[in-house]
Amino acid sequence: DSGKAIGMSKAQLAFYVVFPQVLALSVPALSANIIFLIKETSIFSVIAIPELTNTALDLIGLYYRSNEYLLMLVVFYALILIPLILLLDWLERRVRYGTFGN
Secondary structure, X not given: OXXXXXXXXXXXXXXXXXXXXXXXXXXXHHHHHHHHHHHHOXXXXXXXXXXXXXXXXXXXXXXXXXXXXXXXXXXXXXXXXXXXXXXXXHHHHHHHOOOOOO
């Protein structure tokens, strides 16, 4: 209502008022879902990266060194997830406090 009162068009109202509020509300849930999808599914196999779990299981079957390969699996998942978690956390904090444009 205040945007209309100061003469904003519908596009300006959507871009400057509605979109930032929607983004601030949706980023936490969206980032949690992205992290869940990466952890629980083999989403990377879609983009031609072999699924890490199957690769580790194949190596365990070949060389019978389960501890080493399972540790490597954990390290690779951490290398994939930690930067993504940090990026999404940064985006969530930035959207929450409205620092876009600064």
